[in-house]
Amino acid sequence: MFRNFKTVERIVFGRGCFNQLDDILSVQRSAASPAVVFLVDDVFTDKPLKDRLPLHAEDLLIWVNVDDEPKTKYVDQLTAQVHQGMAAADMQLPCGVIGIGGGSTMDLSKAVALMLTNPGSSADYQGWDLIKQPAVYHAAVPTLSGTGSEVSRTTVLTGPEKKLGINSDYTVFDQVVLDPELVADAPRKQRFYTGMDCYIHCIESLTGTYLNAFSQAYGEKALGLCRKVFLDLHPDSDDQLMMASFFGGMSIAYSQVGVCHALSYGLSFVLGVHHGVGNSIAFDYLEEFYPQGVSEFREMLQKAGIDIPRDVVSGATDAQIEKMVDVALILEPLWENALGRDWARVMTRDRIRKLYEQM
Amino acid sequence: MFRNFKTVERIVFGRGCFNQLDDILSVQRSAASPAVVFLVDDVFTDKPLKDRLPLHAEDLLIWVNVDDEPKTKYVDQLTAQVHQGMAAADMQLPCGVIGIGGGSTMDLSKAVALMLTNPGSSADYQGWDLIKQPAVYHAAVPTLSGTGSEVSRTTVLTGPEKKLGINSDYTVFDQVVLDPELVADAPRKQRFYTGMDCYIHCIESLTGTYLNAFSQAYGEKALGLCRKVFLDLHPDSDDQLMMASFFGGMSIAYSQVGVCHALSYGLSFVLGVHHGVGNSIAFDYLEEFYPQGVSEFREMLQKAGIDIPRDVVSGATDAQIEKMVDVALILEPLWENALGRDWARVMTRDRIRKLYEQM
Numbered sequence: 001m002f003r004n005f006k007t008v009e010r011i012v013f014g015r016g017c018f019n020q021l022d023d024i025l026s027v028q029r030s031a032a033s034p035a036v037v038f039l040v041d042d043v044f045t046d047k048p049l050k051d052r053l054p055l056h057a058e059d060l061l062i063w064v065n066v067d068d069e070p071k072t073k074y075v076d077q078l079t080a081q082v083h084q085g086m087a088a089a090d091m092q093l094p095c096g097v098i099g100i101g102g103g104s105t106m107d108l109s110k111a112v113a114l115m116l117t118n119p120g121s122s123a124d125y126q127g128w129d130l131i132k133q134p135a136v137y138h139a140a141v142p143t144l145s146g147t148g149s150e151v152s153r154t155t156v157l158t159g160p161e162k163k164l165g166i167n168s169d170y171t172v173f174d175q176v177v178l179d180p181e182l183v184a185d186a187p188r189k190q191r192f193y194t195g196m197d198c199y200i201h202c203i204e205s206l207t208g209t210y211l212n213a214f215s216q217a218y219g220e221k222a223l224g225l226c227r228k229v230f231l232d233l234h235p236d237s238d239d240q241l242m243m244a245s246f247f248g249g250m251s252i253a254y255s256q257v258g259v260c261h262a263l264s265y266g267l268s269f270v271l272g273v274h275h276g277v278g279n280s281i282a283f284d285y286l287e288e289f290y291p292q293g294v295s296e297f298r299e300m301l302q303k304a305g306i307d308i309p310r311d312v313v314s315g316a317t318d319a320q321i322e323k324m325v326d327v328a329l330i331l332e333p334l335w336e337n338a339l340g341r342d343w344a345r346v347m348t349r350d351r352i353r354k355l356y357e358q359m
Numbered sequence: 360m361f362r363n364f365k366t367v368e369r370i371v372f373g374r375g376c377f378n379q380l381d382d383i384l385s386v387q388r389s390a391a392s393p394a395v396v397f398l399v400d401d402v403f404t405d406k407p408l409k410d411r412l413p414l415h416a417e418d419l420l421i422w423v424n425v426d427d428e429p430k431t432k433y434v435d436q437l438t439a440q441v442h443q444g445m446a447a448a449d450m451q452l453p454c455g456v457i458g459i460g461g462g463s464t465m466d467l468s469k470a471v472a473l474m475l476t477n478p479g480s481s482a483d484y485q486g487w488d489l490i491k492q493p494a495v496y497h498a499a500v501p502t503l504s505g506t507g508s509e510v511s512r513t514t515v516l517t518g519p520e521k522k523l524g525i526n527s528d529y530t531v532f533d534q535v536v537l538d539p540e541l542v543a544d545a546p547r548k549q550r551f552y553t554g555m556d557c558y559i560h561c562i563e564s565l566t567g568t569y570l571n572a573f574s575q576a577y578g579e580k581a582l583g584l585c586r587k588v589f590l591d592l593h594p595d596s597d598d599q600l601m602m603a604s605f606f607g608g609m610s611i612a613y614s615q616v617g618v619c620h621a622l623s624y625g626l627s628f629v630l631g632v633h634h635g636v637g638n639s640i641a642f643d644y645l646e647e648f649y650p651q652g653v654s655e656f657r658e659m660l661q662k663a664g665i666d667i668p669r670d671v672v673s674g675a676t677d678a679q680i681e682k683m684v685d686v687a688l689i690l691e692p693l694w695e696n697a698l699g700r701d702w703a704r705v706m707t708r709d710r711i712r713k714l715y716e717q718m
Contacts, residue, residue, distance in 0.1 A: 002373030004383060004534075007366045013573040013613065014361035024363060175363075180572070213539070213598035214372040217606060221580040239572035247576060254372065 005253045006169040008151055013178040015239075018141060021177055022054030025096060028137050033095040034058045037082050039109045041066060041101030041143065049100075049143075049182070060085045060094065066104035069268050069275060072123040072159040075108060079115040079122075093117070096137040102186075102194060103147030103275065106140045110155040110171050113138035122166065123159040131168040139175035143182045145241045146194030146276065148201065148249025150176045156275070162330055163269040178246065180238040192230075192304045193276030195241055196297065198248040199226040200279045203293035204258035205251045208337035212254045219251035230300040258338030259289050259347075262331045263355060266324030271312060280308045285358045289338065313359045325352045364612045365528040367510055372537040374598075377500060380536055381413030384455060387496050392454040393417045396441050398468045400425060400460030400502065408459075408502075408541070419444045419453065425463035428627050428634060431482040431518040434467060438474040438481075452476070455496040461545075461553060462506030462634070465499045469514035469530050472497035481525065482518040490527040498534035502541045504600045505553030505635065507560065507608025509535045515634070521689055522628040537605065539597040551589075551663045552635030554600055555656065557607040558585040559638045562652035563617035564610045567696035571613045578610035589659040617697030618648050618706075621690045622714060625683030630671060639667045644717045648697065672718045684711045 012020060025036055035058040042063040044050055055061060062081060068074075086094060093116055099109025113135040115122050125131050140150045149155070153172050154165030165171075183191070202223040205215055225244035228234040263286075264278035273281065280301075287294045301308065313321065329335075329352065335343040371379060384395050394417040401422035403409050414420060421440060427433075445453060452475055458468025472494040474481050484490050499509045508514070512531050513524030524530075542550070561582040564574055584603035587593040622645075623637035632640065639660075646653045660667065672680065688694075688711070694702040 001379065002371050002376045004369050004371040004379070007368055007370060009366055009368055010363050011366060011573075011612075012361050012363040014571060017361045020360065020363070178573070212373060213595065213602050214370075214537070217580055217584065217602040221576055225576065236572065243572050243576040253370075 003254065006153060006172045008173050008176050010175040011178065012176075013242075015181050016179060017177055018052065018179040018182060021098075021141065024139070024175060024177065025054065025098070028095045029056075030095060033091065033093060035060060035086065035089070035091055035094045037062065037085075037094045037097045037112070039064050039078070039097065039099050039105060039112065041105045044100070044143075053100075058089060058091070064101070064105055064108055066101065066108070068272060069158050069163075070104050070108050070111070070156070072121060072126070072157045075111040075115060075122040075157060078108065078112050082112060082116060093136055096139060098139045098141065100141040100143060102142065102144030102190070103149040103197070106142065106147070106149040107155040107157070109138055109140065110135070110149075110173065111157060111166060114155070114166060114168070114170060122157060125166045125168075126157060126159050126162060126164040128167045131166060131170045133170070135170045137174050139177065140173045141177045141179070141182065142242070142245070144186050144190060144194045145183050145245035146196070146198040146248075148198060148245050148252065150178070151246055151249035152252060158269055162327055163265045164330065178242050180242050183238050183242060189306060190276075192306050193274070193280055195226065195230060195244070196280050196283070196300070197276045198222060198245050199230070199297065199300070200260050200283050200293070201257045202226065202248050202251060203290050204260060204338065205255040207290060207293070208255050208258055209340050210255045210337045215251045215253055215255040218247045218253070219255065222247035222251055230303060231296075233303070256333050256337035258334055260286055262328045262334045263352070265331060266328040266356065267312065267359070269327045270320045270324045271316065273312060277309065281312060281359050284308060285355060313356050321353060321356055324356050325349050328352055362613065365512060365531045367532050367535050369534040370537065371535075372601075374540050375538060376536055377411065377538040377541060380457075380500065383498070383534060383536065384413065384457070387454045388415075389454060392450065392452060394419060394445065394448065394450055394453045396421065396444075396453045396456045396471070398423050398437070398456065398458050398464060398471065400464045403459070412459075417448060417450070423460070423464055423467055425460065425467070427631060428517050428522075429463050429467050429470070429515070431480060431485070431516045434470040434474060434481040434516060437467065437471050441471060441475060452495055455498060457498045457500065459500040459502060461501065461503030461549070462508040462556070465501065465506070465508040466514040466516070468497055468499065469494070469508075469532065470516060470525060473514070473525060473527070473529060481516060484525045484527075485516060485518050485521060485523040487526045490525060490529045492529070494529045496533050498536065499532045500536045500538070500541065501601070501604070503545050503549060503553045504542050504604035505555070505557040505607075507557060507604050507611065509537070510605055510608035511611060517628055521686055522624045523689065537601050539601050542597050542601060548665060549635075551665050552633070552639055554585065554589060554603070555639050555642070555659070556635045557581060557604050558589070558656065558659070559619050559642050559652070560616045561585065561607050561610060562649050563619060563697065564614040566649060566652070567614050567617055568699050569614045569696045574610045574612055574614040577606045577612070578614065581606035581610055590655075590662060592662070615692050615696035617693055619645055621687045621693045622711070624690060625687040625715065626671065626718070628686045629679050629683045630675065632671060636668065640671060640718055643667060644714060672715050680712060680715055683715050684708050687711055
């Protein structure tokens, strides 16, 4: 059985296409359900983008804080806030949820759109295909590129017990607005780490056992675009990075990430390390699994003049390290993709622990 | 204004995924509208694929003949046949139209799905965004790769006055089933010419004035895949060619084809030359526009041991050549993409005529 891959139905790409957002949303608004919910990264509260948001009187603007990785608790709180906002204006559901920001903001928006129509806590749906009801229409406007969240079927959340995505066809955005001008002002380090998320998941996808020609075509091109951006320092790098992120996300359709993402999830869950940073920390110790990828990654690090954090695990307690191992081990498809069906024989708890202890 | 590009919503890719077609269609069938219409290239009437069609009792199987390029008259006739078939079984519309074949069969299926819900003749809708009503659900199963019809927003038809597509967001398939096993048995020449359609539209797209990073990423990868298939003779060439076709089609999202396609349309309309063959005939005389592309194309021709038809225009009357020029000149976006806004000053009737007279 091959996955019948659900795509993003509408994609607009172009410098300045953010200006089309109002027109795009107008199609969704109806008399019964006129309100759009904007979830916007709070770094923009004092930026010019704030005044460009196409807000209508009935809309709800919520500034989201993504200093921490997205948590199920935060998703539940935001969902309640939307329900309250709608109730206060005598409305039922909004006609759309729009996420404007990086991977964390996009993931929060996907999760809120899903939880508006599915009962309980978002933590109940961490896993694969547990969502039963279609989400509210949801769209993404990335202002950071790399995670591939704009095209993926997951929203990665840290819950009470695990860091794991809500993986579902309903998670996929209905619309993405890809305006390379919006990623131009991202802070240098954040841009780099988010870009490395893309680079690393392409390496993991392309060397994985799940790969087929579909994922390979997308992954190879995404990798080539990452090289243009981080090695050749291409003048058009905002456009290239945005496409790298999109293609990198598409490459996961029939493949998976691997060892690095599994370990990075443990770092995030226990130590609160951001996903992109966690990937970079872990990847530097994975030469035995991804020799060429790690070597090229180090060249990218050097070109960007970035020093990745060291000794992040040294202060962790034994229990914390054991929990990291637990979190990493849950991610069976990632291990199977990286190491084949017999992965559990190769990748023991002890070996994972030893990898963490170097970081 | 950038196009808000409509994608194919569901894509399944994999060797043998044709076996999932019945499951995929079952989601569309309903008590009120249980019937699926299969439009299948009649080359399969005595092939094993015939017995693998997931036909239910209420379905309609129509063998389509694509010896000639798809004509608006044929679309209207097929649409009437579907309406009659449905009426005879006391049903309204089918729940889906499935095209199984190459670009011509896929284009016929798109057109029938559109015309089942839009009044009049398909010739009325040749142009850009003239379709007003959504089509019946329609899916494609390509058995030949190259045209990109599986992802494009057009269905190219020869009408009483012109060869021109029905370009519309409603034209886009809802589902594509990409099974590389199905293209394995295509006749050698047909496979080559269809592949060259992909190669040539990538060259036209990548050298065009409309290009942006989105179309470039898809076009470059499609071109690379064409090289794998037709220069390196890659062992996995069915998979690669299928992806090349898909990426080539996607590359047209924000670009256009160019001089070669415009001239090829004239050859098809007046002389009935098949699209892929017409592209190859024309491209060989377009060194001044696409020097590198034409040189590489000749290398591909040689590797494949294909002799393209020569002197096809030599027997044409003056009126026929004038009609070819007319048909080519209608295609303004193609000329503008190739030659810029001032194309009409550069590309005179006389110059087009001279190009045709060489062929």
